[in-house]
Amino acid sequence: MTASMQALEYLEQQSGATLIKLYRQPSSALAIFRRMLPHLAKNIVMAMLYMTKPFSDADLLAWIRPDALVEKDQAMSVLERLHIISKVHDPPPAPTAYQLSDKFAKSLRQALTGGGNHRSFGVPCSTPDPDKIDVENLDKFARQQWEAILYYMVGSAGGMQMGLSQGASISDGTKMLLEMGNFVERKGGRPIITQTGFSFLLQEANTQVWSLLIVYLESADNLQMDKVDVLSFLFTLGSLELGQDYSTANLTATQLQMLDDLSDFGIVYRRDNQAKRFYPTRLATTLTSDAGALLTSNSTLRSALSPTGSGNDKGYIIVETNYRLYAYTSSILQIAVLALFTRLHTRFPNLVSGKLTKESIQRAINLGITADQVISYLTAHAHPQMAKNTPVMPPTVVDQIRLWQIEGDRMKATTGFLIKEFGTQTEYDDTWKYADSLGVLVWKNDIKRLLFVSRIEQLSTYLAGKKSKARAA
């Protein structure tokens, strides 16, 4: 699950009123537009932004290629769920049409053209900071804070304590948050990493930040914090400029409280709790950028988060077709993550080598890590030389990792409906043939006259129609 999907899911759960309130801030409208919407939806919104009349469904259909209708439906349903567009309720003769929500359209227009006095893009400090912190140190701070969290989690995995306790001190609030998000469990006073926690570790930094922030948002309700305030502040943070100091003067009490918590995560930097200015770190300014874009174009976040600090910050893992793995890293954290699913055997000053084995992968799978997570982790952190290949990972290795996973689960669950107790053989034959033609038939037993279908709507109308016909005759 990517970061934007997580955040989107969270937003979709919010009530329409909350969302509309959120859209009053141009920075929030812009961030949601950029971050949450499918690509096609963005283009539809932009096309509608300056239209004076509702966009009729017929015109929309004429604009979308027939083979892209699935994407169109997807885009429209996301837009409707987020209350960005709504159907116009005209009397029936008028064609179905869509229009943008007034608040959203107004804010987005304001974001594009500027103007207004909403101050939602952050208020920079008017006076220069006497001892200004530079970008390098901001990155260092962000990395230190965020890795402390990851160390805490990795360190809680069994057998990996040694050498990891160094400097890994995180605040009690963060510990609580990790427990609330079910990333770690506390057993006998000692934190134990959970399945969710393992998946969390293998995610991209940006996704990790969002996962944690969503837990934070959910807990915000309990702490009597205004959800809209919290969300719009997060979106504002995403639009700030790295290396610029911003004033805390315009912030609400909730947002001031958030600053404390966010500086624990390394998302913002403040000199102390009373400081009148704060600096967003790279973790903050990339909040509203695309994870996919980060992966390929914006290596800066990874460089901020890769402790090796060497020039080669794009990726460090090479996997060969013979399952050997070489990782050019000296970071204990990265080695610990690799050790989750690799049998490491040699460590050099800047390189660890190991092998992907059946035991190591299946051990990871038992911990709750999926094969896809392993593959996507290896792909995302591929060394530039390996990243040149198409596909990036050797296909044999990818297939074998998947095979090792499905070796464990021999059963496949299909949700559906069992139809039984047919009156006559002809009725039974008729029904299974119809189900087969629909492509919903999963399994049948001719002797016991049992059918298993994956979907029943069409079949039940078919059966009901037949029954009423039989009654009429």
Add this chain to the structure above:
Amino acid sequence: MNAIDGTDRTITASEAPPPSLLTIILDTNPYAWSILSSTLPLSKVIANLLVFINAHLAINHANQVAVIASHTTCAQFLYPTPKPPQPGGRDSGTTNEAASNGDVEMSNGIAERIANEDDANKYRPFRIIEQELLANLTNLISKTTPEDLKSRTTTMIAGALTTALAYINKQILLKSPSDPSVLLNADTSAVSSAALPMTSVDGQDAASARSRQTLTSRILILSVSGDLAAQYIPVMNTIFAAQRQRVPIDVLKLAGDTVFLQQACDSTGGIYLDPSHYTPPLDSSTKTNGKAPADTAAAAVSGTLQGLLLHLLHPLLPDSYARHSLVPPADAAVDFRAACFCHRRVVDIGYVCSVCLSIFCEPLADGQCLTCGTQLILPREAGVVPAVLPRAKKKKKKKIAGGADTPGTSSAAGTPAPS
């Protein structure tokens, strides 16, 4: 076990669309804008263009934009602000005496100026672009002297296109997943990898190549002046280069009429939009409602400005990734005429050199091709209309090759001496 097959592998790649680079070529021909000044002033167009640029940048965090002015005397970057090539050998920095290092000082200067005018009501990247673009445009206009205007009246569209393609190529190389320095040194590998998707027949290969494409680029030309025949050859060459780089060229035709830009859109798969002919769905929906169709057509012609932003945002904003699922606006028949190499006239019937395929509007006086110097011989029948067939069915183009006669004998076809 059916879950394991080769098709699954590509799915692990990120599904997010690649960032897109939009290169806008703004035709700043002062002659054309002075004609348009009453209906479509440049300042309004720039304002709309800025909203369009912001919309493009809003779509993806990694989206990029470049604006190039195609002026009468030069083609110049408006955004990003060009930096002097060498700190040592710079001539352009003479205005800024205090600067010891032009490269650093210049960018710092702009950043400082922007920081001073910081306000919290506009997204910072949007503001930076707006200020840089306006500053550079003002600079360009103020530097244009009456003498410059006298010497040339056409716009440097070919130069602007070349600049744009060079910029795009550089950005793509910088964005490629492998180490950019490696690619820049060994450009042969870049060419072969760029050519790969074109030649590959295997659908899966093409799909995976597309999914790994790191930057999609396109060019948008805001054209106001016509008559590009003088630059026929360079323009066509840039079109072919764009075709090879798979860069679509979109054209928004605000005024004037050019044959070749339409061909550019057609051969690169871009969109050619003439606001006076195309009505966006908003207008068409009013049409279907039966409310004064003549009104909307008139509005589209007279008030191009009102619709300009709508034109920009609706058919022209989607990048090539989104265009896979969108229907392009229907375009009128493409004018495929070419310009002759001798007088730069747009011709529909001409003479073509059999060796180098150069086009000439009339038989050559000395029978020698002006491009490759081949001695050409025009057959006696050339230009003579056979009596049997009606003219319309006659094959129009006559090659000046293959005949046994000397060119002198064909002077019956009418040869004004090439000037």
